[in-house]
Amino acid sequence: MKSVLIKNANIVNEGKIVKGDVLVKDGRIAEISETISMKSAETKVIDADGSYLLPGMIDDQVHFREPGLTHKATVETESKAAVAGGITSFIEMPNTNPQATTINLLEDKFDIAAKTSWANYSFMFGGTNDNIDEILKVDPQKVAGLKLFLGSSTGNMLVDDPKILEEIFSKTKLLISAHCEDEDTIKKNLEKAKEEFGEDIPIALHPKIRSEEACYISSSRAIKLAEKTGARLHVFHLSTEKETHLFSNKKPLAEKKITAEVCIHHLWFSEEDYKLKGTKIKWNPAVKTQKDRDGLLKALLDDRIDVIATDHAPHTIEEKNNKYLSAPSGGPLVQHGLVALLEMYHKGKISIEKIVEKFAHNPAILFQIKERGFIREGYKADLVLVDLNSPWNVKKENILYKCGWSPFEGTIFKSRITHTLVNGVVVYENFKFPNKSNAERLTFDR
Template identity: 50%
Template sequence: MTAHAPTLIVNARLVNEGREFDGDLRFADGRITEIGTGLAARAGETVIDAAGRRLLPGMIDDQVHFREPGLEHKGDLATESAAAVAGGLTSFMEMPNTSPPTLDRAALDDKYRRAAGRARANYAFYMGTSTGNIDDIRAIDPLTTPGVKIFMGASTGNMLVDDPDVLDAVFRDAPTPIITHCEDTPMIDAELAKYREKYGDDIPVEFHGEIRNRAACIKSTELAISLARKHDARLHVLHISTADELALFERGPLIRPDGSRKRITAETCVHFLRFDSRDYATLGNFIKCNPAIKDASDREAIIRALADDVIDVLATDHAPHTLEEKQNPYLRAPSGLPLVQFALNAALECVHEGHFSTAHVVQKFAHAPAQLFDVKERGFLREGYHADLVLIDDTPFTVERSQVLSKCGWSPFEGRTFRSRIASTWVNGHLAWDGTHLVGEPRGMRLAFDR
């Protein structure tokens, strides 16, 4: 990190730790140095007048697939982190289903080497699980990874773990939080066989949510929770997509009034807030993802669960595929959406619609990931913390393909108008996005964990 001129942001509407308040914020050498009101500019200091706009801590995305190594034709650490900072996401945690998969310390270290000097956002990488790497999981240094990821349904690649003894060992012995993709593969395979019998190879995409159905999600989530309770493991269930699963989780803040933390937590993703099964008719494979986008009633229930603190974290599950790949027929079109660039805009639409406050978005998309994964000195507007900041401008814009920075070159939000845009993003005190363009060199740093 190189030295950077001290900066003072004045006349901002700061959003932090459940509050929105008028104030000023100063940062220097990559850290927030002062938060207050009426702060006076100092000699040599850059002054930015926020003119009443909202200033947020940078978002922390706990679930992305940036495709490197092995799938760089879809995306890589440089291109996808560029899209992330343009979307106000200043830190990301990347999944292990790359090629090769991240199943041992050597593969994990390789990803950190690849990110250094290339990632525009701060970065961390999960360790994955297979049926044969339990010794690698037991040997994990908790300071090197946010957690251990288990694909309890065969979503992508060959990392399905459904052996009861292996699952029991992971939940018993993992030294970090356990992160799960919960879908029951035999149930999905049985449904797919029924639709193949009826439609052959021409299954309409609108049946994706019936093939990867709610029963498969519920069964797998119940199994993960039962294992976590058996071993008192810290479990984080990713991308909740159904109303039915919500009853399985504890309502209330991630950090309880007595200071303890929930042991079993839930996450959902922005596409489950903005799309439902009716959108398959117009978007088709462009919203095909695993778990599947389901009914409008599920979408409405998930939004309420975020507001009511049943769901603890909001993320993206950013998973780009090329336009050519997505234009294949349903059975050959891969699952996954590019989302990081417009995820915060999409979440803020829920604020404009009156579902919850900006402070609630910040809690779910910045504070909670930092708290859940013990991220050191990020995710909050606090003196001494890293200066990862996002300035929001409530000026509408319509998403166009020409704006997309992800390597895949398309977005499921094309043609949608958002009422808020990202005016500026700072990463470690350096301007990374000025509202229309990327700025400077990559300044992302490896995330540190306070464990």
């Protein structure tokens, strides 16, 4: 493996930006210094020329659709898009086909990633109403955590038996990540909409059907259960300002038992965007009001919300172009998530240091990921170089998702990711992939 020397970079790490050089050797960060001289003629030198060097982003919630849904995406296609977007590690969800609800089915997914992934990988184990025995077999040092759908977003993984839920929360040592939307509330809202509009429900009603109330009821119930049982709970994709008040910033992240995530689409879009984007921005939970969007950003900045993720969930454009009731929820985001956040930086909404904290450092802390998420000597060399002043337009020709579309199509981003290193290998360089990745299975310090 060639060593790599990155020179003249603005190194963004642990709340600071420092000008300097970084030497990568044998897949790890060997040295960080103000100036590092060439060590060998074999060393690849990258002159950052004032660009910003970030630790690789860690996306704690993606749906890469393999196995079983590979007409939408595969681990290979989406992880390749992820490294082009500066994401060097991902945690994928269990609602594939078959669903990862047994140890054997989970290991099948690890086998696929070992052969094809461009980014470092782990997978969530899926909880159901009847697999508690399998849940208790999962090794917390080898698996990211347990995913529970407390609202039936996709497939039949809804866990809605209160006794089973309490048993899972009481017995598992795994970190529990939860999708929180109250099914009864959603059903009632949907029936009302059907009475008024029949099969032609406007997409603008999506945030009223999957409402603030539905989210708050479910999130607050999950938090109460975690407090009662002592479980380690992480609530995925908050979408309402009201929910943010359920979470605290009184302790450092490593000491929190209850944490929260926000997704990039909930920070970027609001209900006003349904007019132009339609079902392309149909997500569960729904994109809601501008007040919600602003409240989520505020909670992210004051540390009530701990991490940023994409919830990358591609569907074909033909599937998405259906009417409201038939169009699936979810959209592709891994290639454009970091540059969207950097666009928010350009608009003065968030600092680069805070982006790195929430999208790299904190996922590593929260999931106790070993030797990743920071630019530290001895750590794995997962690194991203960003030019903050190199505008580019998102268009079909440069979209890497298998589904071939993006909700950001037509957007001009000011920042461009120029290089991505995964375990010390330059796998992405200016819209090209010069080397095959040597991605690794994530391990956990638990």
